[in-house]
Amino acid sequence: MSVAAEIQTTVPPLLPGGTMIMGHYGAFREDPLRMFREAALSGPVCRLRIGGITIYGLNAPEAVQHVLQTNYRNYRREQRVGEAVRLIAGENLFTSDGEAWLRRRRLLQPAFHRQRIANFATMIVREAEALMADWPDRMARGEYVDLEQAMTRLTSQVIGRAMLSVNLERDAGDLRESFDVVSRYSIDRIMNLFTPPLLVPTAKNRSFRQAVLTIRGALGKILAERQALGEDEEPAGDLLDMLLAARDEETGAGLTGDQLIAELNSIVFAGHETTATTLTFAFHLLMAHPEILAAVQSELDEALGDRPPTLADLPALDLTRRVMLETLRMYPAAWASSRDGVEADVIAGYAIPAGARLTVNIYGIHYRPDFWPEPDRFDPDRFLPENSAERPKLAFLPFLTGPRKCIGDEFAQLEAQLVLATILQRYTPTLKPGHQVETAIDFVLKTKYGLPVQLQPR
Template sequence: MQPDLLSGTPARAAAGAAARGSTPPSTRGFPLVGVLPHLLKDRLDYLLSAREQLGDLYTIDLGVARLVALNHPRHAQHVLRDNARNYRKGGAIWESVRSLIGNGLPTSEGDLWLRQRRMIQPEFHRDRLAAMCDLMVQAIDDGMAGFGAAAAAGRPVNAERELPHITMKVILNTMFGSGITKEEADAVGGSLRYALDYMLLGAALRALPSWIPAPGRRRFERSAKAIDEHVFRFIAQRRAQPGRGGDLLSILLATVDAETGEQMTNQQLRDEAVSMFLAGYETTSVALAWALHLLVEHPDLLRALATEVDEALGDRRPGFADVPRLPLALAVVQEALRLYPPAYWIPRTAIEDDEIDGFHIPAGTMVGVMTYVLHRHPDHWEAPARFDPGRFTPEHARARHPLAFIPFGIGQRQCVGKEFALMEGQLILARLLQRYRISAVPGRTTRLHFATTLRTSGGVWLRLEPRPGR
C-alpha cells in the first residue's frame, strides 16, 4: 500500500463528506513529475491503493497535468451515459489515438460518429455474426501454426506471442476475406503493434515542438504510413471486385446511409478498418493471454473447461450454433476481462462545469473512468482479486450494478464488436483445448505490463501436449 497519498484532510473524511462544489482530494507527488514515479514503479497497484486511501473520486497529480480518477459504477454511468454530452474525447491521449485511426468510430464525434455508427452497427448483429463464424474458425485454425510447431517439438510456447497471429488472421479474414497473405498479415501486425505501443508516449510528447527529436516518432510515422499503404490497397482491390464475398469490407463498401443515401469514402473506410484492427487484434489477444495464464494457475477450472469443450464439440469443427454451448468458455473470457481489462481506463474531457459526488469538475478537466479499479471495487465484487468465472452466471450478473463490468465501454459508445470479440475468445479457447492438453511451465513468471493496453510482461508460457487423434 502506498503511504501518504493524500495532501490535506484524511482521505475517507474528505471523500465521504464532500461539500457541494468542493475540490476532490489529491495525491501528493514530486515537483514537475507528480506521482509518475509511483505509477511507473507500482503500476496499477498504485491506483488500487489510491482509491482505498482517497475514496472513489480523487485527483491524480501527474506533474504537468492533473486527472480526476473515477472509480465507481455510478461515475461511469454519469460520465459515459447520463451526462455523456458533457464529456468528450479530447486532450493529448485522444489526439494521439486520432493520429493513427483518424475519425473511426472510437474517436469521431457528433454527426459524423452518428452516421458511421448507423452504417456499421447492423453489420455486427446476430445474423452477420453467424455468417462470419466460419471465416473466424478457419482463421483460428490457420493462425495456430506456432502452437502446433511447439507442441510437435515438445517445447514450451509463449502464448502472449502466438495469440496475436491468430487474432490478426481473424480480423484480416473477417475484414478483408481469406486472400490476405501471411507476409501481409505479419507486416500489418508488426506496424500496428508498434503504433499502439507508441500512443501513450506520443500523448506525452505532443506538447513538444515538432522539430524537437522525440524517441520513436519517426518509427511511428513509418508504421502509420505502412498501415495506410496496405489498407488502401485492400480497399482498391475490393472496389475493383464488387460483391466478391461476405467479408466486412465488401459489406461496408455496399452499405448506404438510409438517411443521407451516401456511402463511405475511401478515407472513412480506412479509418474504420484501422479502428477494427486495433479493437479486434490487440485487445482480444491480450484478454486471451490473461485467460490462459489464469486457467493454468487454476487446473480445476482448466479441466472443467476442457470437459465442456469435449461434451459440446468432441473433435468436430465448431459452428455458430455451438457458441451458446460453451458458457464456461464465455465466463472465462469475461473474468479475464474483469481482472485485466485491455482498455484499463476511459479518458474524457469535461466541456462545461459539472459536479460528481458533490465535487466540482471545472470545464476542461480531464477525467478517467478507471476500469481496472472499478472491476475490482470491493463494494461490487467479493474477493475481487480472485479468479472466479462463476461471477458471470446470469444470477450473479443480475445481482450486480449493471456498470460494475465495462470492458467494452457503455452507452451509445459501447464497442460495436463486443459480441464478435466474445465469440472469438470462446472459439479460440475451444480450438486450443480440442487439440492440446495445456499446462504451465514451472519457473516462468507472468507480470503486468503497463502500456497502452494491459499486456503481460514475461509472456504466458505453456506446455502443449497433442491430444491423440486430434
C-alpha cells in the same frame, strides 16, 4: 449555505501520495495499475495530479453512468489520447465526436449486427485449427509455443478474414509489426509528459512515421483492389463491402477513400489487439488454476465430443463463457478510458469544472472488494446469476457502456469463446518452467515476456 449550494462546491478528494511539483506522475509511471486500484478506494470521484494537470478519476458505477450515459453529450474523447490515436489512424469512429461520430456510428453499426457476427463462427474455428496445424511437429522437436504471439497472429487473421476477406499475414506484409510500433509509441506519448513533437526527427518519431506509412499503404492497397473489381464480380460480403456501399441516411453521402482507410485502420488495430490479450491472459489464468482448466475441458468434452465447436454449442459452454468474463475483469484490455468535460457538472455530488479531464477507472473498479470479494482470486463463478444479481451492472466495464460502448464487443466475445474452446478441446497447455507472467502496460494490457507453453495433445 443550502445543501444544494454545498454540493455544488464540494471538491473531490485528492489521492494521497503525490509530490509538490509532479503530483502523482511518479506513481503513474512506476505502476499505473496499482495507482488505479488505490484510487478506486478513495470514493466515487477523486483528483489526481499528473505534473500540472488535474485528472478526475471516476471510481464508481454511478459516476461512470453519469458521464457515459446520463450526460454523455457533455463529455468528449480526451484530446491527448485522441491525438495519439489520430496520429495512427486519422479521424475515425474512435477519435471523432459529436455529429461526425454519430454519422460514422450509423454507417458502421450494421456491420456489427448480431446476425452478421454469427456468420463468422465457422471461419473463426477454421482459423484456430489452421493455427494449430504445426503444433504437433513443434512439440515433437521440444519447442515451446508463445501463446501471446500465437493469439496475436490468430486474431489478426480472423479480423482480416471477417473485415477485409484477406490473409493479413500473407497480403499485408509488415502490418502487424507496424501496429506494434505505433501501439508502443502511442502509449509512450500518453504516459510520458516530456515526449518531443512528432516533427522532431528522433529515432522513435521516424520509426513511428514509417510504421504509419506502412499501415496506410497496406490498407490503401486492399481498398484499391476491392474498388477495382468489376460489377460482375461476386461481392465478399465483408465489412469493407458494407462500408463501400454505406450511405448516410440523412445526406446520402458515403465515406471517402481516406475515411475508409481511417475506419479500417482503427477496426483492424483494436479488433486483433484486444481479443489477443484477453485470450493470452485466459490461458495464463487457467494454467495457474488446473482444477478450473480441467472443468472447462470436461465441459467441452461433454458438449462437443470430438467435433469442433459451433455457434449453436455456445449456450452449453457456460463455464467457458464465465472464464472469459472473469479474465476480462482481471485483465481488461482497455484498462482506462478518458474524457474531456465541456461544461461544468456535478458527478456523484462533486463539482467538476468546465474543461476537466476525466478518466474512467476501469481497472480499479474491477478490483473493488465491495463488488468483487477477494478481487485477486480467479473465480469464474462470480458471473453465475446467483452471485451477480446484487452487483451493479457498471461494476464490470470491459467494453465501456452508453452510446460509445465498443462497437465490436459481441464479435470479440464470440471469437474469444470459440478460440478458447477449439484449442482446449485439443490441447492442455503447461507454462514453461520458471517463466514468470508479468503484466505490461501498453495501449492494451499485455504480458511483458510472452506466454511460452508446452502443449500436451488430449
